[in-house]
Amino acid sequence: MKSVIERYNKSKEEHHQLMNPTSEVKFWQREAANLRQQLHNLQENHRQLMGEELSGLSIKDLQSLENQLEISLRGVRMKKVQNLPHMQSILEMQGILIHQENMELYKKVNLIRQENMELYKKVYGTGDANGANRHSILSNGFSIGEDSNVPVHLQLSQPQQQNYETTRATKLG
DSSP states (O other), X not given: OHHHHHHHHHHHHHHHHTTSHHHHHHHHHHHHHHHHHHHHHHHHHHHHHTTOSOTTOXXXXXXXXXXXXXXXXXXXXXXXXXXXXXXXXXXXXXXXXXXXXXXXXXXXXXXXXXXXXHHXXXXXXXXXXXOTTSEEEOTTSBEEESOTTSOOOBOOOOOOOOOHHHHHHHHHO
16 A cells, blocks of 8 residues: 555656656656666567577576476467467368369360360371371471370471572671
């Protein structure tokens, strides 16, 4: 009870002092100094928690720091465990979406294969008994066979030689 009365009287004195401009300036200077000190202490504590500037600490201070870190780590682990079901449901949803995308791609691949077969049949027909359509050579020299195990034979032709001088003169003229 005595401490409550003392705090009340101190607060009352500070309130009365705020009426005086010089005392108000002193009050705010003290407040600024207190806030600077608190900021300095918080920055130092942060550096120590990050593992910096530990050389000046005693064993008791280091043990206290270790306990603070362990308590914080336990809190992080508890939150992680609480969020685990949420994360699992997100992963399950992603798995379902990936499966659906895979199924759509599989369908597209099958459609493309069917289109390729239809185009092949249009180009080469269904094939005759003599095997006349078994091997075709295109006008550009590419050889395409019906059997996918047979290697493709490519025929390359020499490029046409042009007189560099005459083409250059034509371009310049």
